[in-house]
Amino acid sequence: xxxxxxxxxxxxxxxxxxxxxxxxxxxxxxxxxxxxxxxxxxxxxxxxxxxxxxxxxxxxxxxxxxxxxxxxxxxxxxxxxxxxxxxxxxxxxxxxxxxxxxxxxxxxxxxxxxxxxxxxxxxxxxxxxxxxxxxxxxxxxxxxxxxxxxxxxxxxxxxxxxxxxxxxxxxxxxxxxxxxxxxxxxxxxxxxxxxxxxxxxxxxxxxxxxxxxxxxxxxxxxxxxxxxxxxxxxxxxxxxxxxx
Amino acid sequence: xxxxxxxxxxxxxxxxxxxxxxxxxxxxxxxxxxxxxxxxxxxxxxxxxxxxxxxxxxxxxxxxxxxxxxxxxxxxxxxxxxxxxxxxxxxxxxxxxxxxxxxxxxxxxxxxxxxxxxxxxxxxxxxxxxxxxxxxxxxxxxxxxxxxxxxxxxxxxxxxxxxxxxxxxxxxxxxxxxxxxxxxxxxxxxxxxxxxxxxxxxxxxxxxxxxxxxxxxxxxxxxxxxxxxxxxxxxxxxxxxxxx
Numbered sequence: 001x002x003x004x005x006x007x008x009x010x011x012x013x014x015x016x017x018x019x020x021x022x023x024x025x026x027x028x029x030x031x032x033x034x035x036x037x038x039x040x041x042x043x044x045x046x047x048x049x050x051x052x053x054x055x056x057x058x059x060x061x062x063x064x065x066x067x068x069x070x071x072x073x074x075x076x077x078x079x080x081x082x083x084x085x086x087x088x089x090x091x092x093x094x095x096x097x098x099x100x101x102x103x104x105x106x107x108x109x110x111x112x113x114x115x116x117x118x119x120x121x122x123x124x125x126x127x128x129x130x131x132x133x134x135x136x137x138x139x140x141x142x143x144x145x146x147x148x149x150x151x152x153x154x155x156x157x158x159x160x161x162x163x164x165x166x167x168x169x170x171x172x173x174x175x176x177x178x179x180x181x182x183x184x185x186x187x188x189x190x191x192x193x194x195x196x197x198x199x200x201x202x203x204x205x206x207x208x209x210x211x212x213x214x215x216x217x218x219x220x221x222x223x224x225x226x227x228x229x230x231x232x233x234x235x236x237x238x239x240x241x242x243x244x
Numbered sequence: 245x246x247x248x249x250x251x252x253x254x255x256x257x258x259x260x261x262x263x264x265x266x267x268x269x270x271x272x273x274x275x276x277x278x279x280x281x282x283x284x285x286x287x288x289x290x291x292x293x294x295x296x297x298x299x300x301x302x303x304x305x306x307x308x309x310x311x312x313x314x315x316x317x318x319x320x321x322x323x324x325x326x327x328x329x330x331x332x333x334x335x336x337x338x339x340x341x342x343x344x345x346x347x348x349x350x351x352x353x354x355x356x357x358x359x360x361x362x363x364x365x366x367x368x369x370x371x372x373x374x375x376x377x378x379x380x381x382x383x384x385x386x387x388x389x390x391x392x393x394x395x396x397x398x399x400x401x402x403x404x405x406x407x408x409x410x411x412x413x414x415x416x417x418x419x420x421x422x423x424x425x426x427x428x429x430x431x432x433x434x435x436x437x438x439x440x441x442x443x444x445x446x447x448x449x450x451x452x453x454x455x456x457x458x459x460x461x462x463x464x465x466x467x468x469x470x471x472x473x474x475x476x477x478x479x480x481x482x483x484x485x486x487x488x
Contacts, residue, residue, distance in 0.1 A: 154398035158427050162472055163479045174485035183402050209487055223482060228406055230478035235407045238470050241418035241463060243453055 001190035002151030003181060004033060004048035006117045007173055008129045008141045010166045012208070013119045013200040016177040017048045018151075018185070020192035034196040035060050037067070037077050040206040043122045045077060045086055046198060050150035051114025051134070058097045059114065063090065083128035087118055087138050095136030115150045120200065127202050155187040156180035170199045170209070175223065178213070182224045193220075245434035246395030247425060248277055248292035250361045251417055252373045252385045254410045256452065257363045257444040260421040261292045262395075262429070264436035278440045279304050281311070281321050284450040287366045289321060289330055290442060294394035295358025295378070302341045303358065307334065327372040331362055331382050339380030359394045364444065371446050399431040400424035414443045414453070419467065422457070426468045437464070 004017040017033040031053060037045040047063075049056035067076040080086040094116060101112040113134040121127035129141040131148040141148060146166055149157065159179050168176070174197055184191045193215040199208035213220050248261040261277040275297060281289040291307075293300035311320040324330040338360060345356040357378040365371035373385040375392040385392060390410055393401065403423050412420070418441055428435050437459040443452035457464050 154431070155402060157431060158399060158402075159475065159479065161430070162475050169484065171484035171486065175482060176479070178485070179479065179482075186405070187398070187401060211488070219483075219485060226482050227478070230482065231403065231406050231475075234471070234474035234478050235403065235420070235423065238419060238423075238467060238474065239463075240413065240415035241422070242415065244455065 001188060002033060002050040003153070003156065003184045003188075003191040004050055004117060004150045005147060005156070005160070005177055005180060006046075006048060006119050006129055006141075007147045007164065007177070008119075008127075008166070009146075009168060009170070009173060012170070012202045012204075013046075013127060013129060014170060014173045014177065015046050015048055015117075015119065015196075015198045015200075016174075016181065017196050018181065018191045019194050019196065020190060021053050022190050025189065028192075030194070031057075032196060034198060036198070036207055036210075037063070037120075038207055039078055041123070042205060043078070043120065044200055044205055044207060045083075045118065045120035045122075046200065047090065048117040048150065049114060050116070052112045055094075055097055055101065055112050055114040056116070059090070059094050059116075062093050062097065080122065082125050083118075083120060083122055083130070086120070086122070087128075087130040087132060087140075090116060090118055091132045091136035091138050094132060094134065098134055117148050117150055121202070121205060123205055127200065152184055152188045152191050156184040159183065178220055178223050179227050182220075182227060195220075245432060246277060246294040247397070247400065247428045247432075247435040248294055248361055248394045249391060249400070249404070249421055249424060250290075250292060250363050250373055250385075251391045251408065251421070252363070252371075252410070253390075253412060253414070253417060256414070256446045256448075257290075257371060257373060258414060258417045258421065259290050259292055259361075259363065259440075259442045259444075260418075260425065261440050262425065262435045263438050263440065264434060265297050266434050269433065272436075274438070275301075276440060278442060280442070280451060280454075281307070281364075282451055283322055285367070286449060287322070287364065288444055288449060288451060289327075289362065289364035289366075290444065291334065292361040292394065293358060294360075296356045299338070299341055299345065299356045299358040300360070303334070303338045303360075306337050306341065324366065326369050327362075327364060327366055327374070330364070330366070331372075331374040331376060331384075334360060334362055335376045335380035335382050338376060338378065342378055361392050361394055365446070365449060367449055371444065396428055396432045396435050400428040403427065414445075422464055422467050423471050426464075426471060439464075 007014045022028045116132040119129040132138040251258045266272045360376040363373040376382040442454045
């Protein structure tokens with residue numbers, strides 16, 4: 001499993017992804033699930049991946065390879081003219097990778113499916129955020145649905161729904177994401193730190209703040225403890241049920 | 245889907261279940277998922293059900309029928325000598341119902357599976373709480389795992405893990421359960437009020453407080469609003485992330 005979230009704020013985009021992959025509980029590894037394609041001053045595209053690791057790695061590799069040696073296939077991910085076209089290109093690549101594995105004669109116990117979040121901005125266009133399905137089609141974040149989650153989404157959703165505010169600062173957004181990740185990590189062994197976090201500031205057209213938060217990060221540890229205590233406090237202060 | 249929870253407190257057992265069943269989002273109905281078998285002064289057995297409605301109804305009906313007209317099959321659910329034997333009887337009945345449907349020639353899109361929570365006490369024995377799987381086998385609640393959830397368990401689990409205390413009062417336990425149900429109801433359309441709640445006081449050997457909490461119950465509405473505000477407050481008071 002995996003947990004990745006992207007938020008669309010008024011001031012920009014925030015991405016976060018865990019790094020645990022597992023094939024069974026006895027085969028656990030750390031892989032980066034956040035991938036950025038950048039031409040400073042022209043475009044910034046960040047992809048978060050969830051699902052079959054072979055599928056997501058091959059999808060990212062194909063996008064990279066084509067951008068280096070494009071051959072007959074254009075446009076590459078560094079040439080698309082809009083975020084919409086970028087999402088189409090990534091969706092097509094994902095679908096082709098999945099269908100190639102699914103029909104190649106071999107069968108696997110688990111499916112080859114994967115789901116991606118793609119966000120960023122291309123010069124002259126507004127920033128956009130998409131969720132891409134294994135079938136290659138996609139939906140876009142809006143004011144009504146200003147964030148996307150992929151992977152193990154349930155445990156971390158309640159706090160996102162209750163505390164998200166599109167005018168929050170990047171620093172408050174990272175706090176929100178880390179609380180959401182903490183709830184998920186506590187409940188699902190297949191989601192684990194370190195957590196990659198990236199900001200994109202609207203119209204900057206370059207990578208913003210980008211960091212990896214480890215399990216022993218002092219802020220993350222303080223937040224995890226503090227949130228647990230705050231939840232218990234909040235619960236204690238609500239009135240008990242009264243028998244009628 | 246469904247959401248049912250049972251807690252094992254130092255002073256007794258608390259049961260809660262939602263009442264929504266659905267076959268598709270356009271076929272929604274209210275059914276009771278909490279069933280009690282009682283011989284006052286001798287035994288109290290409460291069953292919570294999740295899964296295929298035909299399976300759970302037939303399982304409960306068979307248990308009822310046999311207790312009225314036992315014929316050759318003994319013991320019935322009103323005759324078992326211990327909660328362990330009760331769990332075995334219910335597990336066997338559930339497995340037989342499922343396998344009869346699964347092998348009867350007809351195929352259904354969804355499976356006939358169901359999962360049950362069984363708790364109660366029989367005179368001369370301690371109160372016990374079991375989770376029964378579709379295969380008919382079961383596990384028992386312990387000090388390490390003092391509660392069971394069935395159905396849509398993920399959204400409502402974080403608060404149970406953080407705020408459960410085996411020495412809490414029945415009234416505080418109902419508050420905890422209603423917060424857990426509120427988070428689940430807000431996130432999953434297939435879980436819905438009214439919510440059935442029942443207490444069992446250890447060694448009372450009879451049904452304790454038993455009520456149905458509706459969506460417009462003033463306490464439930466106050467708790468839902470209050471919990472949302474308390475979560476946002478708690479979140480606001482945690483320190484924001486600081487860029488290093």
